[in-house]
Amino acid sequence: MPAPNLITAEDLYQFELITDARIAPDGRTAIGAIQRIDHKTEKKHSNLWLADTQTGKLRQFTYGDWSDSSPRWSPDGRTIAFLSNRADEKQAQIYLIPLDGGEARALTNLKDMSIGSLEWSLDGKQFLCAIRQKDKEAIEREKDEQKKKLGVVARHITTTRYKGDGRGYLPEEKWHLWLVNARSGKAKQLTNGRNDEFESAWSPDGQWVAYASNIQPQPDLTPEMYDLFIIPASGGEPRQLTTPPGYKFALSWSPDGRWLAYLGSDKPGEWWRNTNVWVTAVDGRTPPRNLTAAADLNAVAGSGSDTGGGQMNPPTWSPDSRKLYFQAEYKADICLMSVTLDDEPGVERVIAAHGLVGLFTFDAAHQKVAYTLASQQHPAHLFVRNLTTSKEKQLTRFNGWLKRKSLGQIEEVWFTARDGYPLHGWILTPPDFDPRQQYPSILEIHGGPQTQYDRGFMHEFYYLAAQGYVVYWSNPRGGQGYGEAHCGAIWNNWGSVDLTDVLDWAAFVRQRPYINPQRMGVTGGSYGGYMTVLLIGREPDLFQAAVTQRCVSNLISMWGSSDANWQFQQSIGENKPPYANLEKYWDQSPMKYIGAAKTPTLVIHSEQDLRADQEQGEQVFVALRQKGVDTELVLFPDEPHGLSRDGRTDRRVARLQHIHRWFDKYLK
Structure with a gap:
């Protein structure tokens, strides 16, 4: 029997990933932006591809070693606008290219500006853009x-x-809204001031623009307090709409002009609560409504996958303005859902397939929807679905090389925590798995904590399984996707039921006859790094090796240094700073328990981590060194908190190799 073709760390260079996708107004064609990595330069490039929704024929539409992104169909479907840095690597411009062929033409020649978004007006005469000047x-x-x-x-x-x-x-400088003429490229600033205006939407008649902005006197101290405004597209004074306090984003104006939909919450500072789908009357005569309050769904599309798949777009209206389509996290899936504007809104799942539904768009007649779908076996593909017949067609087949790889098998399980609470997990066995043998294992713990492990493709898990490990992961309480009560269970109480849920999961897997109980490792990043350090301090005999990545270890010293400081203060310190609630911060800090640690531990951190500062990892490393525990520190220069997903590829490869090296040293 030939040796299995296994996943390698260097396979990260092979992935071609969909970063955007849109269906044409007539539904006959879809366009996608496909990202690839240049191994020699370590740069990420993307080009546009076209797919025939009837035949499934796929062809490359733009070429070159640059970034073509954010494709947008003109209302008549004859022209595609997109952003590209082909003329200047540091300055993207708006380009136009006809569908029937020809060279792309630069529409804008903006200097010292960043374009964050673009959307055609319905008459095709101008673009609404978020632009920030240098x-x-x-x-x-x-x-x-x-x-x-x-x-x-x-x-x-x-x-x-x-x-x-x-x-x-x-x-x-702040993000402001600009209008760009679709013929001349001339740009006119629509909003200005000391506040960001980024999230926006056209009115259906093109006469108005809606946007969200935080206009509080000190917006940095109340970052979730957003309001909605509408402003004439011709310029003038904005009018504020009446909405409940809280964060608001992903705006969408109804076709009949009466309603503005948005995603948000009316409970500022309570981040364990769901993001919901809201509508508010543009004329202000009807109070805002939370359409999904009774559904207990989190209407976002965040993904922890290291191969993408969690892209998100605003709610989309049905042509009659009586229904909204949106994405939601639900038990490890990202679903495409719909909700009606009835007195008792009805919520339905539109696409039944398990996985991550990313960007979705409808044709003008709402007969077809194009969407990306990622699974645990494959990064996102682009699909089209006929809403009348429910027939689906897969339009892309990138990453075909994965078919030649032996990935191993994933078993999905539900298990019961010590208090009877049901929990969700997965076990991945090595490609050459023999149930009669025993294997070393690695427990993976997700970040957040307000995220979920989802049914996306995780290259890291398959790589570790290819090295002969059983890899297992779960969604303990404190994460999203399983309702508000699940997410709020550890609010201001990290290291409580989340810790026991992780311990119960490890005990559940440990009972499998193919698990070697003397060869168990644990790893995780961010909050997963927090939990890893907490485990080696509070359960020092459970694991034989640990790798903590971009960890949170000392909640007192982290206060004030994180770019998400206000979120941590709300979710850990009862919205009080450490000097007013010191014991609360320290009791939840893994450094309080590090004195009992004896597990060999590798500490991985990024030098430009502005979420959990480098000193968080350094404290763990120094403490273990002083205790005589075998430990090493690996630092990645120029990389942020999100190294494992978005970092330079050679560094992502090196990170995986260090993890593999450490576990092999102590578990084999």
């Missing part, structure tokens, strides 16, 4: 070679929202 100081520095060489002299900071993980120090 700081004047940065522009002046670029013009002077000596100043450019010396770099920034000092940063003068007057707000607590001055940095973002993966983005670095944030510019002083």
Whole structure:
């Protein structure tokens, strides 16, 4: 029998991933942006591809080693607008290309500006864009070679929202809405001021623009307090709509012009609650309604997969303005759902398949919907579904090389926690699995904690299984996708039932006859790194090796240093700072228990992690070294908190190899 073709760390270079997809107004064609990695330069490039929704024929539409992204069909379906940095790697512009062929034409020639979004007006005459100008100081520095060489002299900071993980120090300039003429490319600023305006939507007649903005006196201290506004597209003063306090995003104006839909919450600071689908009357005569309150669904599309699949778009209206389509997390799936505007809104699942429904768009007649769907066996493909016949067609078949790989088998299980609570988990066995043998195992713990392990493709899990490990993961209480009570179970109480749920999961898997109880490892990132450090301190005899990644270890010292500081204060410290609630922070901190740790532990952290600062990992490393516990620290330069998903590919490969090396050292 030939040796199995196994997943390798270097396979990360082979993936071609869908980052955007849209169906044409006539439903005959779909377009997608496909990202690939240049192994030599370590750069990510993307090009546009076209698919015939009838025949399934797929062809590449744009070419080149640059980034073509955000394709948008013109209302008549004859032209595609997209963003591209083909002329300047650091400055994307809007390009237009005819569907029937020809060269792409640069519509804009914006200088020192970033384009964050673009949407055609329904008459096809202009684009609504979110644009941020470059700081004047940065522009002046670029013009002077000596100043450019010396770099920034000092940063003068007057707000607590001055940095973002993966983005670095944030510019002083804000995101504002602009209108770009679709013929001339001339841009006109529509909104301005000291606040960001990013989330927006056209009115159906093209006369108005709706947007969300935080206009609080100190928005950095109340970051979830957003309001909705409408402003004439011709310019003028905005009018505020009456909505409950809370965060708001993903706006969508109804075809009849009466309603504005959005995603959000009316419980500021209570992040364990669901994001819901809301509608508010544009004329203000009807109070805002939470359409999905009774469904206990989280209307977002976040994914922990390391191969994408969790893209999200705003709710989409039916042509009669009586129904909305939206995405929701539900028991490890990201579902396409619908909800009616009836007095008692009805919620239904539109696509029954398990997996992650990413971006979805309808044709003009609402007879077809194009959507991406990822599964545990494959990264996202593009599909089209006829809503009348329910027939589906797969339009893309990228990453065909996976068919030649031996992945191993995933068993989905439900188990019971010690208090009788039902929990959801998965067990992946190695490709050459023999149930008569015993195997070393690795417990993976997700981040967040307000996320979920989903039915997306996890390259990391298959890679570790290919090295001869049983890999297992679950969704303990504290995460999303299983209702508000599940998510809120550890609010201001990390390391409580979430810890016992993880322990019960490890005990459940440990009972399998093919698990070697003396060869058990544990790893996780972010909150998963937190739980890993907590486990080696509170259960020092359970695991024989651990790898903690981008961990949270000391909730006191992390306060004030994270770009998500306000969220941590609300979810850990009862919305009080450590100096007003010190014991609460310390009791939940893994560093409180590190004195009992004896498990050999590898600490992995990124040097540009602005979510959980590098010192969080360093504290664990130094404490273990002083105790004489075998430990190493691996730091990745220039990388953010999201290294495992979005980092430079050679560093992602090195990260996996370090994890493999450490577990092999102690578990084999």
